[in-house]
Amino acid sequence: MKITVYGPSGCSNCSELKETTEEIVDRNDIDADVTKEPDMAKLAQKGIMSTPGFEIDDEMVFAGSTPSADELESIIEEHL
């Protein structure tokens, strides 16, 4: 799967979310490609006003909140 964290540079919650996601993916041996998209134009295109935006494949799963590591893990597992 492809996971994209949408967050402009300077947003520390967004970078943290990407790191936590990478840890979860590594720990559970999930075949996922995790990237961060800092481009404001892409954020606008995706309609994200509150950062970070969290997308799995083509579905924006949540935006504007930072779930705990456990919650994030179950969100990712639901999309497996």
Added chain:
Amino acid sequence: MVFEQFATWVVDTIGLTGAPRASAHFFVYDTLKILAILTAVIFGVTYLRTYFPPEKIRDYLDGKTAFTGYVLAALMGIVSPFCSCSTIPIFLGMVGAGIPFGITITFLAVSPMINEAALVVLPGVVGFKLTALYAVSGITIGMTSGYTLNKLGFDRYVDEFEFGDSGVEIDEPTRRERLEEAYVEAKEIIVEIIPYVIVGVGVGALIHGYLPERLVETYLSGQWGVFGAVAVGVPMYTDILGVIPVVESLLGKGLPVGTGLAFMMSVAALSLPQFMILKKVMQKELIAAYAGTLGSGILLIGLLFNFVL
């Protein structure tokens, strides 16, 4: 107050006297005071903000009369997140939703200039009168700039974006979720602001202990001081909470109120790093006009208050 007693105890224990004592006392007292207020206010406001996500405010703004729109945008700017990395996506989201351009610019201008933490910290350091003046003039400048740039047709200089819809359903969070969200966000904000506060208080402390009043009177007290304050303040980048202690100690040395106000506003509202971020979403003509209208507004307010007060 307990922080003041603690600061006195620190300088007594080290055995400082004279200017070093005054500086160290200022540093300890102001750092503790600002950080304590900051933590409480930011946590409270981030909690309240979970009730007003930007998407909701955007929908609410849609179709309001112009004046209501401008006022709401200014209020939204006050309680908006601190980092321009968060305000720019909100700005773009509003542009994308077709909110009138002047209203979106008002939001963009007020957001860095006034925030709730500054409004709570300011009365303690510069008094209620100056805080009220600061807030009212900041809002006025933001609204006037938005209105003016709109009338002059500067909306054509916003970059072309393809706007989409995230499709995310925003569920009504539970109380626990709100508290967690407020905690995460408040922590992020505080960690981001602390360095600016410490540097600002440090500079303020040095001014407080060592800068001769004579220098302030000779070089900064005339009307030209306002021009100097804006010229120095515009490129400079710090959080509003970092500039408050500097202005506090300068006012103590006899800096005229209007000059202090103008310095505080220009540092907070405009900066080179902010122009770099804006460059990603608008063309340089608009950035120049934005800086020009805000800068002249701040200048006028500074001159006016020096004249009236």
